[in-house]
Amino acid sequence: MIKKTGRTQEERSRKTKICLFEATLDSLEELGYHGASLSQILKRAGVSRGAWSHHFTNKKELIARSTEYILDQAVETTRRWAGSVEITKDKLQKLFDFIWDNFYTGRHRAVWLEINVACRTDTELRKRLTPVFEHFHESMKEAWNNWFDATENGKTESGKTDVETVIILAINTLRGMAVQSIVQDDPEYYRQMRCELIRMISPLIRVQAYKHIRVAEKNEEA
Amino acid sequence: MIKKTGRTQEERSRKTKICLFEATLDSLEELGYHGASLSQILKRAGVSRGAWSHHFTNKKELIARSTEYILDQAVETTRRWAGSVEITKDKLQKLFDFIWDNFYTGRHRAVWLEINVACRTDTELRKRLTPVFEHFHESMKEAWNNWFDATENGKTESGKTDVETVIILAINTLRGMAVQSIVQDDPEYYRQMRCELIRMISPLIRVQAYKHIRVAEKNEEA
DNA sequence: TTAAATACCGACCGTTCGGTCTGTAAATAA
DNA sequence: TTATTTACAGACCGAACGGTCGGTATTTAA
Numbered sequence: 001m002i003k004k005t006g007r008t009q010e011e012r013s014r015k016t017k018i019c020l021f022e023a024t025l026d027s028l029e030e031l032g033y034h035g036a037s038l039s040q041i042l043k044r045a046g047v048s049r050g051a052w053s054h055h056f057t058n059k060k061e062l063i064a065r066s067t068e069y070i071l072d073q074a075v076e077t078t079r080r081w082a083g084s085v086e087i088t089k090d091k092l093q094k095l096f097d098f099i100w101d102n103f104y105t106g107r108h109r110a111v112w113l114e115i116n117v118a119c120r121t122d123t124e125l126r127k128r129l130t131p132v133f134e135h136f137h138e139s140m141k142e143a144w145n146n147w148f149d150a151t152e153n154g155k156t157e158s159g160k161t162d163v164e165t166v167i168i169l170a171i172n173t174l175r176g177m178a179v180q181s182i183v184q185d186d187p188e189y190y191r192q193m194r195c196e197l198i199r200m201i202s203p204l205i206r207v208q209a210y211k212h213i214r215v216a217e218k219n220e221e222a
Numbered sequence: 223m224i225k226k227t228g229r230t231q232e233e234r235s236r237k238t239k240i241c242l243f244e245a246t247l248d249s250l251e252e253l254g255y256h257g258a259s260l261s262q263i264l265k266r267a268g269v270s271r272g273a274w275s276h277h278f279t280n281k282k283e284l285i286a287r288s289t290e291y292i293l294d295q296a297v298e299t300t301r302r303w304a305g306s307v308e309i310t311k312d313k314l315q316k317l318f319d320f321i322w323d324n325f326y327t328g329r330h331r332a333v334w335l336e337i338n339v340a341c342r343t344d345t346e347l348r349k350r351l352t353p354v355f356e357h358f359h360e361s362m363k364e365a366w367n368n369w370f371d372a373t374e375n376g377k378t379e380s381g382k383t384d385v386e387t388v389i390i391l392a393i394n395t396l397r398g399m400a401v402q403s404i405v406q407d408d409p410e411y412y413r414q415m416r417c418e419l420i421r422m423i424s425p426l427i428r429v430q431a432y433k434h435i436r437v438a439e440k441n442e443e444a
Numbered sequence: 445t446t447a448a449a450t451a452c453c454g455a456c457c458g459t460t461c462g463g464t465c466t467g468t469a470a471a472t473a474a
Numbered sequence: 475t476t477a478t479t480t481a482c483a484g485a486c487c488g489a490a491c492g493g494t495c496g497g498t499a500t501t502t503a504a
Contacts, residue, residue, distance in 0.1 A: 449500105454497100461491075466483105467482105472477100472478080
C-alpha cells in the first residue's frame with residue numbers, strides 16, 4: 001500500500017522545517033531555553049526524531065536556524081510597516097509603539113531574551129549567530145531610513161547629542177523595560193513610561209520630525 | 223580517630239552555605255542557568271551532595287537563596303557607596319558609572335540576566351523571588367535618597383517629566399545596554415553612550431543637582 | 445561522660461537528555 | 475518500470491540530571 005501525498009520533495013522538506021521552527025520558537029517562549037528539550041519540540045511539531053535529524057545536524061543548529069527564521073520575519077514585518085505609514089506629528093509615538101509591540105512583547109521578546117542570554121555562555125551559539133545578528137541590524141537600519149533619513153542626522157544643536165544616538169538610547173530603554181517587565185508585569189505602566197520617554201526625547205529630534213512633515217506637506221501641494 | 227575542627231555548628235553551617243552561594247553564583251555567571259548543574263556547583267564549592275541536601279530542600283531553593291545573597295550584598299555595597307561620596311557637579315556621571323560597574327557588568331549582570339530570564343518561564347521561582355525583588359527595590363530606593371531627595375521630586379518645569387521618572391528611564395537604558403553588550407561587547411562604546419545619556423538627561427534634573435550642591439555649600443559655611 | 449542534635453558523606457535511583465542507527469516510504473530521474 | 479535519491483519513522487544508547495537514603499563525624503546539651 002503506497003500513500004502518495006502529492007507533494008514534491010521540496011514542499012515536504014519545507015513544511016517539516018517550518019513546523020520545527022515554529023515549534024522551537026513556541027517552546028522557547030513557553031518553556032525557555034532551559035526547558036525547551038528536543039523531545040518536547042518534536043512532540044509539539046508533530047515531527048519524528050528521524051525527520052529532525054535528517055534536516056538538522058544537532059539541536060543547536062535547529063535553535064540557530066529558528067532564530068534566523070524569526071529575525072527574517074521581523075525584518076519583513078518592519079519593512080511592510082515602515083513602507084505604509086502616514087507621516088504625522090505623533091509618528092514617534094507610533095514608531096515606538098510598533099517597536100515595543102513587535103519586538104519587546106510576546107514571542108519575539110521571549111526569543112530575544114532566551115537566545116541572547118544563551119549566547120552569553122555558549123560560545124559556539126554566539127559565533128554561529130553573530131553574523132545573523134549583524135545582518136539583522138543592517139536590515140533594520142535600512143528599514144528605519146524611511147523614518148529618519150540617516151544621511152542628515154547631524155547635530156541638532158551645537159554640543160547636543162545627535163539624533164541617531166538619541167534613538168539608540170531610546171531603543172535601549174525599551175530593551176531595559178522589556179527585561180524589567182518579566183518580573184514586574186504591568187502593560188499600562190510601560191505604556192506610560194514609553195510616553196514619558198517620547199516626551200523626553202521629542203525636543204531633541206524635533207528638527208528631523210519637522211523636516212519630514214515639511215516634506216509631507218510639500219507632497220500634498222504637488 | 224576524632225577530628226575536631228574547633229568550629230561551632232553555626233560557623234560550620236554558615237561556611238558551607240556561603241561556599242554554596244558563591245559557587246552557585248559563579249556557576250550562573252560562567253555556565254548560565256542552563257549549564258549550572260547541581261553536580262557542577264557542588265564540585266566547585268567543594269561541598270558534598272549530602273551536605274547540600276542537609277541545608278537546602280532542592281536545587282531551586284539553592285538558586286533562590288543565592289539570589290537573595292547577591293542582592294543583599296548589592297544593597298550593602300550601594301549603601302556604603304551612597305554614604306561616602308562627595309557632592310560634585312559630575313555626580314550624575316559617578317552615579318551611573320557606579321550603577322553600571324556594579325550591576326550591569328560582571329557577575330551581577332550575569333546573575334541578574336539568568337535569574338530574570340529563568341523567572342519568565344518558571345512560575346515557582348518567580349513567586350519565590352518576587353518579594354525578594356520587591357524588598358531589593360525598596361532598599362535601593364532608600365539608598366538613593368542620599369542622592370535625590372525623593373520628597374522634593376516635583377516637576378522640573380510645568381509639563382515636563384519629573385526627576386524620578388527620568389532616573390527610572392535612564393536605568394532602564396542601562397539595562398538595555400547590558401543586554402545588548404552580550405552580543406556586542408565593546409566597553410568603550412557603552413561608556414560613550416552612558417556619557418551621551420547623562421548629557422541628555424542632565425538638563426532635566428538640574429534643579430535637584432544644584433539643590434544638593436547648594437546644600438553642600440551651606441554646610442561648608444557652617 | 446553520655447545522649448541528642450546537627451553537620452556531613454557518597455553510593456544509588458529513576459528519569460530525561462541529545463544523538464545515532466537501521467529500516468521503510470515517497471518522490472524523482474533513468 | 476526501475477533505480478536512486480530524498481524524506482521520514484522510532485527503537486535504542488550512554489551520559490548527565492536532580493533527588494534520596496542509610497550511615498558516619500562533630501558539636502552541644504544533659
